[in-house]
Amino acid sequence: MTTVSRTAGMRFVAHTYSFPKDEDHPAEWEDGAGHYLGRGRGWFAVADGASSGFHVKEWAKRLVTGFVTQRLDSSDAVQNLIVKECERWSEVRDAPAREQLDRQWWEEAAPLRQDTAAAFVGLYVEATGPRTGKFRAFAVGDCCLMHVRGTTLLMSFPLSSPEAFAQNPALVYSRPEKMPAGVEGIQLSSGQLRPGDMLILASDRLSQCLLWHSARSDGAVWQALRAVNRPSFESLVRALRSHGSLEVDDVTLLRIAVLEE
Amino acid sequence: MQVNRKTPGCFVFLLDQSASMSQPMLGAEKKTKAQALADIVNELLQSIVMRSFKSRNEPPRHYFDIGLIGYGTGARPLFSGALAGRLLASVAEVAAGKIRVDRDADGHVQPIWFDPVASGVTHMCAALDLAGKIVEGWTNSHPESGPPIIVNITDGYATDGDPVPVSRRITSGGTNHGSTLLFNIALSSSEATTVAYPSTDHALTDERAKALFQMSSPLPPLMRQYAAELGADVQDNARGFVYNADLEAMIQAIDVGTRT
Numbered sequence: 001m002t003t004v005s006r007t008a009g010m011r012f013v014a015h016t017y018s019f020p021k022d023e024d025h026p027a028e029w030e031d032g033a034g035h036y037l038g039r040g041r042g043w044f045a046v047a048d049g050a051s052s053g054f055h056v057k058e059w060a061k062r063l064v065t066g067f068v069t070q071r072l073d074s075s076d077a078v079q080n081l082i083v084k085e086c087e088r089w090s091e092v093r094d095a096p097a098r099e100q101l102d103r104q105w106w107e108e109a110a111p112l113r114q115d116t117a118a119a120f121v122g123l124y125v126e127a128t129g130p131r132t133g134k135f136r137a138f139a140v141g142d143c144c145l146m147h148v149r150g151t152t153l154l155m156s157f158p159l160s161s162p163e164a165f166a167q168n169p170a171l172v173y174s175r176p177e178k179m180p181a182g183v184e185g186i187q188l189s190s191g192q193l194r195p196g197d198m199l200i201l202a203s204d205r206l207s208q209c210l211l212w213h214s215a216r217s218d219g220a221v222w223q224a225l226r227a228v229n230r231p232s233f234e235s236l237v238r239a240l241r242s243h244g245s246l247e248v249d250d251v252t253l254l255r256i257a258v259l260e261e
Numbered sequence: 262m263q264v265n266r267k268t269p270g271c272f273v274f275l276l277d278q279s280a281s282m283s284q285p286m287l288g289a290e291k292k293t294k295a296q297a298l299a300d301i302v303n304e305l306l307q308s309i310v311m312r313s314f315k316s317r318n319e320p321p322r323h324y325f326d327i328g329l330i331g332y333g334t335g336a337r338p339l340f341s342g343a344l345a346g347r348l349l350a351s352v353a354e355v356a357a358g359k360i361r362v363d364r365d366a367d368g369h370v371q372p373i374w375f376d377p378v379a380s381g382v383t384h385m386c387a388a389l390d391l392a393g394k395i396v397e398g399w400t401n402s403h404p405e406s407g408p409p410i411i412v413n414i415t416d417g418y419a420t421d422g423d424p425v426p427v428s429r430r431i432t433s434g435g436t437n438h439g440s441t442l443l444f445n446i447a448l449s450s451s452e453a454t455t456v457a458y459p460s461t462d463h464a465l466t467d468e469r470a471k472a473l474f475q476m477s478s479p480l481p482p483l484m485r486q487y488a489a490e491l492g493a494d495v496q497d498n499a500r501g502f503v504y505n506a507d508l509e510a511m512i513q514a515i516d517v518g519t520r521t
Binding site: 109 | 263264310311315316359369
């Protein structure tokens, strides 16, 4: 999907690409991605459903949709979104799957036993002048925002090296008691934008892979991402998996080009 | 590594069902070892099914293959009904293949795959041999999966030979991502000190306990980390072995050993 936001001095162009962990079961892609572009502003989000969770695709979608449609731009607002989605989640979790008599035992057990969780990164951008802009990013877990200028990675947030990715990252859980850090668990970053910059939001394993290549490729990976389109993205994912630098997992990339009007 | 349909995981559980399992389980009021083991493994199977149940109106996904072997006098697969005789079954087959669904005092479902048995001697070597055949076939057809995990739970020692050689044969195989893992949980018969995830056999005075230590694979980093989170004192070269396990230690060890 491609969307363009035009303002007095700067425009944002967004492309979203995704690829499932299993090409034979594309419906089992369990990330979420979305964006909303207004006049001189934009909201973007990627969520990565945790493999251990239940209905993670729906959870990831709710976090993303909430962020972009409510146009959030502060940690408090993101925290409020999470609290409300946790409250609403019981409706999804407890909804009967089918007629009571036809239910399998695992469907009956699900409400009691199943949690859902996702890593999340949300981004707010704003044009502040003819050639200037700013952004704020919010993250829980290991989906990352990468800010690229030319072929240089200026920053990666919240993780900045491939070694920083852990087996058990922080996640946005549907059960608030699993997030003892509460609002403090939401990490915040901000920065300045110039025309020509590229912002990347990526799911966890893709983020790790991009940082791995960034450290070794002298910027070639960012050149490749600037040029990528849907067919070449799919080829790229297959190649990275074959190379071994990208673990088999659902993959999501949201690319935002910052352009001069 | 992540389990999915293309790279499912594999668990094989070897359960001692010899006569000595009729003794009381330490830490479990009024339960025999056989009953405690059946309760915990039935609960574990439920947990593995639920880990693979991802979306409503869709059966559990094929994220795991599971083997369930009991041993006393001889070794045999414990699945019954539609799965009778099966050495390995997919998680969806396991979900559908329970023998009945009980309910606890609160009305919550408790699927049952096997009932407690305590009879005969301890043919652990036969069980290990069977497990070796199961995982050899599985690793040949799943080279890109993580290595299979065999969890052996016993309260005694092999009465049909030396289990160390067959264990070494098992752990010499594996997938492209690691050697087959064999973990051992030795249930306690008395109020003895539990030795959990040792890195040496120095704390073990019994030669047969030392043999179980030798048979046990080193814990992979993820499991070490998880064991530490649960409060265990684990060194870098900790083995997947718990000696003199009471009920709590057994539950924790199964939890650690099935962490993927």
